[in-house]
Amino acid sequence: MTYDFRKIEEKWQKFWAENQTFKAENNSQKEKFYVLDMFPYPSGAGLHVGHPLGYIASDIYARYKRHKGFNVLHPMGYDSFGLPAEQYAIQTGQHPAITTETNINRYREQLDKIGFSFDWSREVRTSDPSYYKWTQWIFIQLFNSWYNKDTDKAEDISSLIAIFEKEGNQSVNAVCDEDVAAFSAADWKAFTAKEQQEVLLQYRLTYLAETEVNWCPALGTVLANDEIVNGVSERGGHPVIRKKMTQWSMRISAYAQRLLDDLTMVDWPQPLKDSQTNWIGRSEGAEVTFRVKGREEVIDVFTTRPDTIFGVSFMTLAPEHELVAKITTSEQKEEVEAYIAATAKRSERDRMADVKTITGAFTGAFAEHPFSKEPIPIWIGDYVLAGYGTGAVMSVPCGDQRDYDFAKHFNIPIPNIFDGVDISEEAFADKEKTVIANSDFLNGLPYKKAVKRVIFELEKLEQGTGKINYRLRDAVFSRQRYWGEPFPVYYVDGMPQMIRAEHLPIVLPEVEKYLPTETGEPPLGNATVWAWDVKKSTVVNNQLIDHKTVFPLELNTMPGWAGSSYYFNRYMDPNNKEEVFSQEAITYWQDVDLYIGGSEHATGHLLYSRFWQKFMFDKGIVPKPEFAKKLINQGMITGTSAFVYFVVARFAKDKQFYIAVSKSAWGRVDEVIKNWRNTHPVNEKAFRYSILNRIHSPVEYVNSSDELDIESFRNDPMYSEFKDAIFIGEKGEVIKDNNDTYIVGREVEKMSKSKYNVVSPDNICQEYGADSLRLYEMFLGPLEQSKPWNTAGITGVHSFLKKMWRLFHGGDEGAFLVTDAEPTADNLKTLHKTIKKVEEDIENFSFNTSVSTFMIAVNELSAQKCSSKAILEPLTILVSPYAPHIAEELWSKLGHATSIVAAPFPKFEGKYLVESSKEYPISFNGKVRFKLELPADLSKEEIEAAVMTHDKTQEQLQGRTPKKVIVVPGKIVNIVG
RNA sequence: GCUCGAGUGGUGGAAUUGGUAGACACGUUGGACUUAAAAUCCAAUGGACAUUAGUCCGUGCGGGUUCAAGUCCCGCCUCGAGUACCA
Structure with missing residues (x-):
């Protein structure tokens, strides 16, 4: 009988599906284990061989854990909202839901052919109303919450209202907008309902705010930074302008510190943690207020080096800073305006890319130094970004290279405030070696003491305070797209109102065209049935809008990351119609034990998911503040x-x-x-x-x-x-x-379709089978490294499977031949060293080396002519996570009526590996010259004696007396001299 | 620029704590089987020198520590990924 992989694989894939072999139970006495893959966007191109790499690895781990007796949750679904389907809809008129369905079916077919052990009864699709109902529900929870810095968690908005009613907002320690006006309890009560709503919006965890975006009028849409090349849209080359738009934002900044701190709780790759740390970008320093000479205005700056305040020789504002127009003198007006016009044309990207060119303009105005009261010229320069800190810096050229370059370029003085440091060539930025000089009360102080002192003095003057600043900014949550989750929001008198949870989901409306409207509204502006009737609690025709009982609905949709920020929790109870998931389900499954996916999601999906998880943790919806204990990035x-x-x-x-x-x-x-x-x-x-x-x-x-x-x-x-x-x-x-x-x-x-270098797994499955594909993808190299695809080596793993098949078959006809013969010592040695290695490899995610180990085992057992069931049966279990189809087939031939997936993993026993002798490499001055077989239980002295008396040793020494003999029992002998 | 990762035969890679560098495959060459091919099996395969025995060189480069370095330390080079003037 030959190895007919096509028949075998089809048979077992059918068996698994029919028997729901991989269905995970929410009630189990077994210990839980949750293995998750990053779910794919179902693109029209189908799967290529890069996709399954991580899926195969996680599948091996999931199957391994089942053998180890765990109740394993291993689900799969689709991140099915997204731009490509919408683009296709714009071009063809085909509804994105249809394209998406077609693509999902193709993905499913391809995934099934690889033999993954997914529990398909738990499949989720983010574009399915039964799923996005809960995306909308979470949005409402965020809207109804504020962040209390005193308790350091999110709380219901009602607790904030209670405080406002009692004492106004002065004592509230909340994360909120920058410019919230102070009010008393009496003021609060005197506010109109609309005014109260406006105030609350400044505190809610999701809120409407004016955000500056890259607006492309020709495309009628907002573009991401990397969709803009040289100031025009990447597609079509249309001009892009910076425009303010009212959009939903998520107050992720409230969680900045916790997102940073809790990185220590998770076992994630260090580079990934580093990039989240950098993205959050915490910096400690001070906020300092500078008065503008002869005017009312003040300039706030954030600085990490308040100790260098006496080194300030100018200030720099971002060209967009709101004070620029107010303070510029009439003599400088022309120059400043020309400069602003020139920088406005450059995209943020362009401005950043060009580090070498130093540009700027003098406003003619002067600020006043908080301590010396000396005048400080105020400049504008595009190296200062409006969006970071306060959009203004106190420039200390002796201590900051960018300030130094700017000062040199514009001939601004560079006072030296460091003791014993030469700054004639470059700025001096070494905090550790800093000793302050020429700085009044700071003279002679090192960095840390100077910072403390200067903050103390600034607070006395009421011109500054210590501050921690984060680079992380609130995340814009509106998209001007069709194919995304609609917001459960309608507008009364311009104020957003949430639709009550029992009326969810608010289903995406039908539209004629998927493009923005002629008036520049998002695609949902084309919908005719898109208004909310508060009496009937239903979506009705727009023509009925009367602003009394029927109101307009939100026209934006949610971004791609909305649906992917909690899907891992929804898998725990995906068909629940009453709740996002039951308490029983979340209490049992808790969190993800192993998450495998690409590193490109480091600062997007993985940061937003942590944010939502923490929010839900605060609200008592989930039991863990982090959703995934361990994460592995598979290489490209x-x-x-x-x-x-x-x-x-x-x-x-x-x-x-x-x-x-x-x-x-x-x-x-x-x-x-x-x-x-x-x-x-x-x-x-x-x-x-x-x-x-x-x-x-x-x-x-x-x-x-x-x-x-x-x-x-x-x-x-x-x-x-x-x-x-x-x-x-x-x-x-x-x-x-x-x-x-x-x-x-x-x-x-x-590997990408646009580069014409993709290889689909379909051909390999057809030609060599899924088990060969699985083994080969693992055999390519370490999971986390990027590696080239080359099918040349696939015959190697395929012939391994054939060899393994032959090991179980013998006789004239090649019939199944496994005996009850007692295993030999060699048989047992081969088996147990394989068990040991494979178990270690799986625990270390070193799947490539276990494939080699299997090859060695089968080569050895073939040479030993082993047909003993006591050896071949455990070997089948070892192989089964990697090559499940052939394992199931051999398992059933071994006489088992049930699937191999629940068979206990073989136990390693060290006694079979005990060696009676050891072949010692004998080296002279570090170079191995010959090998010597010696009993394993010899002492150091006995080994040395045996080696020194050996003929070959004397031959090597040629009469010399060794200076030293190093003996490492069980390892090596080295003779020096 | 910064951060992180990597660099080992013709190729993918192995060497888990410093202890026999190149496991396991692919490819190549030779052989067996066959009318032939495929499949399968056997042998050789880092480089140089040498009839053999063997010798020398060899893990990106240059140093160092050590009885012993792919592995540790110092200084570089190259490639890949991420990031973008973060005050």
């Missing part, structure tokens, strides 16, 4: 792209064609073209070739020797311009009748 799989090099040759105005030039000929392309012209006379006057270029060729047209299949390439409609192209081969001559070959250029790039 890179593909080898192929490039065809070509020139476009023109003979006359409208007569041109392509000349593709092979890789080594490309290096001397001019010479090659010249030679070609000598043999193909052309009109010298008209002829020119100008465009030297290269284009991605689909990798399937290139063989392993990098030779291009020219016919296929020519005939691919995607490359119609090469239909009649001339191909010049390696030798620099035109290719005809296979006289030469065309060699493509190769480059390793991220």
